[in-house]
Amino acid sequence: MLEIKCPYCGKRSQNEFSYGGDASVKRPELGKEISDKDWDDFIYNRKNPRGKHSEFWHHIAGCRQWFKVLRSTATHEIFKTAKIDEEL
Amino acid sequence: MQKYSILSLIKNAFSNHQNWEVAWKDPEPKKEYDVVIVGGGGHGLATAYYLAKEHKITNIAILEKGWIGGGNVGRNTTILRSNYMWDANGLFYEYGMKLWENLSQELNYNVMYSPRGIINLAHSDAQLNVYARRGNSMRLNGIDALMLGREELKKKIPFADFSASARFPIFGGLMQPRGGTARHDAVAWGYARQADSMGVDIIQHCEVTGFDVQNGKIEGVQTSRGNIKTKKIGLCVAGSTSLLAEKLNMKLPIEAHVLQACVSEPVKPFLDHVVTFGAGHFYCSQSDKGEMVMGGDLDGYNSYAQRGNLPTIQHVLSEGVAMFPNLSRLKMLRTWGGIMDMSMDGSPVIDKSHIEGLYLNFGWCYGGFKATPVSGWTFAHTIAQDRPHKLNEKFTLNRFNTGHLIDEKGVGTKTWIG
Numbered sequence A: 001m002l003e004i005k006c007p008y009c010g011k012r013s014q015n016e017f018s019y020g021g022d023a024s025v026k027r028p029e030l031g032k033e034i035s036d037k038d039w040d041d042f043i044y045n046r047k048n049p050r051g052k053h054s055e056f057w058h059h060i061a062g063c064r065q066w067f068k069v070l071r072s073t074a075t076h077e078i079f080k081t082a083k084i085d086e087e088l
Numbered sequence B: 001m002q003k004y005s006i007l008s009l010i011k012n013a014f015s016n017h018q019n020w021e022v023a024w025k026d027p028e029p030k031k032e033y034d035v036v037i038v039g040g041g042g043h044g045l046a047t048a049y050y051l052a053k054e055h056k057i058t059n060i061a062i063l064e065k066g067w068i069g070g071g072n073v074g075r076n077t078t079i080l081r082s083n084y085m086w087d088a089n090g091l092f093y094e095y096g097m098k099l100w101e102n103l104s105q106e107l108n109y110n111v112m113y114s115p116r117g118i119i120n121l122a123h124s125d126a127q128l129n130v131y132a133r134r135g136n137s138m139r140l141n142g143i144d145a146l147m148l149g150r151e152e153l154k155k156k157i158p159f160a161d162f163s164a165s166a167r168f169p170i171f172g173g174l175m176q177p178r179g180g181t182a183r184h185d186a187v188a189w190g191y192a193r194q195a196d197s198m199g200v201d202i203i204q205h206c207e208v209t210g211f212d213v214q215n216g217k218i219e220g221v222q223t224s225r226g227n228i229k230t231k232k233i234g235l236c237v238a239g240s241t242s243l244l245a246e247k248l249n250m251k252l253p254i255e256a257h258v259l260q261a262c263v264s265e266p267v268k269p270f271l272d273h274v275v276t277f278g279a280g281h282f283y284c285s286q287s288d289k290g291e292m293v294m295g296g297d298l299d300g301y302n303s304y305a306q307r308g309n310l311p312t313i314q315h316v317l318s319e320g321v322a323m324f325p326n327l328s329r330l331k332m333l334r335t336w337g338g339i340m341d342m343s344m345d346g347s348p349v350i351d352k353s354h355i356e357g358l359y360l361n362f363g364w365c366y367g368g369f370k371a372t373p374v375s376g377w378t379f380a381h382t383i384a385q386d387r388p389h390k391l392n393e394k395f396t397l398n399r400f401n402t403g404h405l406i407d408e409k410g411v412g413t414k415t416w417i418g
């Protein structure tokens, strides 16, 4: 069972959270010319690394805040968590 | 190659089964091959077999970083079916079903193909409508499909919860009678043995670490056992695809996720079919040994760990108990996990790439075992002829660019949900 530290509530068990995917993906900027490739990279293409992965989680059965987690996809070790507007 | 038969079995019994030929050799890698297949899972082995058999290309190496059958081909719950709605999937998997029907004879290896029928349960009128639509689409493509009512289901799966207090009452279901199961190890071993006998080198404990690309063309691979020259590479590494793609500076529309499965202690026969729960994600069948083979949801976050977490098993099994209450009395024997190459639309890619001589086969999600024969068959064609076969021409990589997604479930690009 993962133990995830919500930046607002502290350590809680995995059951209280839901996953939100790769947090390094950035939406292309509004109002600018957007190439097909930029769209593809935003919507479909992923680095999908083995190792450190920054990702979104949602404390859905708790404070219901979204936040960021730096976790290893190889060992599931969690290195750090941060609020959505903070750097990981 | 020694032919397996009742006679060879009797003959070898007299020498205490000490004199069987090895099923495949253990060669040293050569300097150069016509085709190198990366990954000795079901798809890699089948691809090499069909390259040799259908296209007479036999100077082939299969490079496997572990041992053949140690990946997902030996970790799945062996369900075979072609109950898809979209033509691209339906026609592809249906061709696969035809290959399954004859596979034991073709490989001279008993893959224990068991067309016991797969039943998808519906728990509401709306769900029945969706299944009817899917069943009709299947029949239009010549695939067997049958709608079942509650009373018929009571006869087929009497141990499901038909009580008045069922949390998710069973309204009916969709059945593909020819769906079923096969023995996964036998599929890997059967393809390996035949490919080996036609001259394919199966090289285990040989990890591909990089590629030699010059002027946009494949010239070779780098491996833990030295460099090997080749003009054609077929990538069949399932859950590891992104890791090798990274070495080619490619980002692909997939994520790696762990899927778990489990088996119970063996019990007397009580379930004749493969059954899926419609109110969540759970399915089960009973193995020939009597174990209940069960699976369901992904763990739900990117993972290369090849093992999962207890909350998911607990969640999946609670659905199982809702469907078959008597499962709650069984002890679990073991659980395990495998790394899925979850694609963004739930369908695979079997395609050429922008690099000449590099061919791609990935995105199998949790349904790639049933595809083993047809994936190998079409991928062999794609590699040998340097163009896709009609059966895989829609499984392109650039469909994500052009918008021609094959989104059977219509759930969008959240791979961990689909």
Ligand SMILES: Cc1cc2nc3c(=O)[nH]c(=O)nc-3n(C[C@H](O)[C@H](O)[C@H](O)COP(=O)(O)OP(=O)(O)OC[C@H]3O[C@@H](n4cnc5c(N)ncnc54)[C@H](O)[C@@H]3O)c2cc1C
Pocket (backbone or CB within 6 Å): B038, B039, B040, B041, B042, B043, B044, B063, B064, B065, B066, B067, B068, B069, B070, B071, B072, B073, B074, B075, B076, B077, B078, B079, B080, B206, B207, B208, B209, B236, B237, B238, B239, B240, B244, B259, B260, B261, B295, B336, B337, B338, B339, B340, B364, B365, B366, B367, B368, B369, B370, B371
């Ligand atoms: C729990 C579970 C249940 C499943 N249930 C079903 C089911 O019921 N029905 C169904 O149809 N499908 C099912 N699947 C999916 C199915 O098993 C896979 O889609 C399919 O096996 C993938 O193709 P493969 O056999 O070629 O993969 P694998 O057997 O994983 O083969 C890939 C191989 O590539 C090797 N490799 C990786 N990197 C390298 C490298 N750098 N160099 C050399 N070799 C490398 C790996 O070691 C591995 O052996 C299930 C999967 C799991 C995990």
Ligand SMILES: [Zn+2]
Pocket (backbone or CB within 6 Å): A006, A007, A008, A009, A010, A059, A062, A063, A064, A065
């Ligand atoms: Zn919180």
